[in-house]
Amino acid sequence: MSRWYVYLARCADDSLYCGIALDVAERVAAHNAGTGAKYTAPRRPIHVLLVRRCADKGLALRLEYAIKQLNRPQKEALVAAPAGLEAIARRLRRERFGMQKSHRRV
Template sequence: MAWTYIVECADGSYYVGSTIDLEGRISQHNLGAGAAYTRHRRPVRLVWAADFARIEEAFAFEKRVQGWNRRKRDALIRGDWAALPELSSRSWAALRARS
C-alpha cells in the first residue's frame, strides 16, 4: 500500500509527501532524517493521509497537492470535498472573489 500524506510542521506550514511506510516516514521526519524542509521545522504532526494501490498513484497525487494553495489544502484536511473546485487558483469563482 502507498500513501500521500500531509504533515503540519512546528511553524504551522504544511509538507506534502508520499511513501509506502507512513508510520516510518513520519518518524523519519521527526528524527530529522526526513526531507530537508521538515528537518528544521520539527516536530511534525500527521494531519491527513490517503492510501493508494500503487506508489506511482500516491506520487502523482502528492505532486498535484503540492501545487495547491493553503486554503485548498486546508479544505482537503477538513474533508470538505465540495470546496475544492472553488478554491482552485484558476477557477472562475476564485477569480470573481478576488475582484
C-alpha cells in the same frame, strides 16, 4: 503489490508538508528525528493531518504532485473535508486510464 500512502502533515512552524511513503509512521518518525526531508528537518516536530492509501507508487506520486500544486487554503480545505482528496484521486485515475469526459468514445 506494495501499498503507497500520501500524507499531509503540519510542521512546527505551521507550514504544511506533503509526501509519500510505504510506511507513514516510519516516515514521520524519520522526519521528527531530523533524517527525513530537508524541508522538515528545521521544522519539526511534524504531525500528520491526512493519509490516503494509493494502489501504486505512480498514483501516489501524481496525488502528491496535485496536492503540492494547491495553495494553502485549498490544502486546509482538504484537511477539513477529506472527500476532496478522494475527488482528486478519482480524477487522477480517470486521467491515467484515458477516461476523461472529452475523450470518451460514444
